[in-house]
Amino acid sequence: MERFTGRPTYNEEISEAEKETYDFLDRHDIAYETLCHEAAFTMEECAEVEKVLGAPICKNLFLCNRQQTQFYLLMLPGEKVFKTKFLSAELGCARLSFAGEELMTELLHIHPGAVSPMGLIHDKQAKVLLVVDEELLTSEHFGCHPCVNTASLKLSLKDLLNKVVPASGHEYRVIHLRTE
Numbered sequence: 721m722e723r724f725t726g727r728p729t730y731n732e733e734i735s736e737a738e739k740e741t742y743d744f745l746d747r748h749d750i751a752y753e754t755l756c757h758e759a760a761f762t763m764e765e766c767a768e769v770e771k772v773l774g775a776p777i778c779k780n781l782f783l784c785n786r787q788q789t790q791f792y793l794l795m796l797p798g799e800k801v802f803k804t805k806f807l808s809a810e811l812g813c814a815r816l817s818f819a820g821e822e823l824m825t826e827l828l829h830i831h832p833g834a835v836s837p838m839g840l841i842h843d844k845q846a847k848v849l850l851v852v853d854e855e856l857l858t859s860e861h862f863g864c865h866p867c868v869n870t871a872s873l874k875l876s877l878k879d880l881l882n883k884v885v886p887a888s889g890h891e892y893r894v895i896h897l898r899t900e
Contacts, residue, residue, distance in 0.1 A: 724754045757769050782848075829842035
């Protein structure tokens, strides 16, 4: 694993979506650290990354309604159990399901295993609502992918909600996500 203050100093093999993430953060004067690592697809694989990064890695889920007309990016603590019926009730919408890879790629320019709130910068029509579990508000920093799962960012939650979300043209909603 290799750690950087800001963007990595190498440019080979960086995807366009990852480069756009760093460009966006730099353009909006948002402080961040980057940890480059082997591909991490699951929360279990992110556990070691989390230790080195020094910030909790959030679980990020891309969801939609049955008609695929409403889209949500849910951020919750990595260890928290998620049940769609509780989120649907909290949001006041029909039962939600996981959105497919095609929609994920089209709207957020990301693939399964790399879901991240940084994908919002690619959703130019602001079709996706960021939904944040209130438990995350107790953390000053959090970790997420820069639209690829071979790196992780350490950002302040305050910068995400007050800078990244508005600058990307999005809104967010804080919820109390029940588990039982």
